[in-house]
Amino acid sequence: MARLSLTTQAQQLILDRVSSGDAVIDATLGNGHDALFLAQCIGRLGVLFGFDIQPQALANTQKSLAMLIQPPEICLMRVSHAEMLERIPVAFRGRIQAIMFNLGYLPGADKLCITQADSTLIALNAAIELLAPGGIVTVMVYPGHPGGEREAEAVRHWLEALDESRYCVECIASHSDKSSAPRLFVIDKRVDLL
Numbered sequence: 550m551a552r553l554s555l556t557t558q559a560q561q562l563i564l565d566r567v568s569s570g571d572a573v574i575d576a577t578l579g580n581g582h583d584a585l586f587l588a589q590c591i592g593r594l595g596v597l598f599g600f601d602i603q604p605q606a607l608a609n610t611q612k613s614l615a616m617l618i619q620p621p622e623i624c625l626m627r628v629s630h631a632e633m634l635e636r637i638p639v640a641f642r643g644r645i646q647a648i649m650f651n652l653g654y655l656p657g658a659d660k661l662c663i664t665q666a667d668s669t670l671i672a673l674n675a676a677i678e679l680l681a682p683g684g685i686v687t688v689m690v691y692p693g694h695p696g697g698e699r700e701a702e703a704v705r706h707w708l709e710a711l712d713e714s715r716y717c718v719e720c721i722a723s724h725s726d727k728s729s730a731p732r733l734f735v736i737d738k739r740v741d742l743l
């Protein structure tokens with residue numbers, strides 16, 4: 550039986566967790582595939598925030614979202630996801646149901662414009678702050694391109710240091726056993742115990 554791609558697995562995990570009317574974030578808009586998927590999950594009552602530093606990514610995402618018949622409220626920002634905590638309205642703190650990171654470079658554009666370990670870690674710290682209890686963060690990492698291995702290692706170290714009583718972390722490997730193969734990290738924020 551054919552194995553699902555990691556991006557499809559990420560979307561399936563999100564689908565299980567997100568409902569109509571939720572607030573979600575795409576931390577790396579790229580070509581807008583994940584943003585379109587998230588927008589379809591949350592429907593017209595939801596709120597989608599998106600980040601990318603490249604104008605082309607915002608243009609591609611706007612084009613992709615334009616096909617929605619009943620779009621959610623959409624707020625796309627051409628700033629680094631490292632600014633996520635300051636940019637998302639305070640009212641949404643602890644209320645974001647899903648956050649997707651798809652690291653690396655924009656396919657079809659400059660391969661030197663990549664996500665960087667330092668800003669990625671700042672954004673991940675912001676993401677778990679913004680996340681609702683019961684919410685999910687997915688992080689696709691690509692160790693195969695220059696700079697990607699350093700970033701993947703930095704993310705792995707950061708995940709290892711997360712408080713296990715508050716977060717459940719999983720790593721899903723791709724079908725290739727090469728160390729340069731992409732992998733998917735999943736963070737679940739545990740529901741607060743009363």
Ligand SMILES: C[S@@+](CC[C@H](N)C(=O)[O-])C[C@H]1O[C@@H](n2cnc3c(N)ncnc32)[C@H](O)[C@@H]1O
Binds near residue numbers: 581655663665
């Ligand atoms: C692999 S692509 C994302 C793919 C996208 N999720 C999709 O569905 O098409 C990675 C994106 O991260 C963006 N990026 C790089 N550094 C960033 C940063 N500091 N903040 C936000 N986005 C960044 C790149 O411009 C690129 O568009």
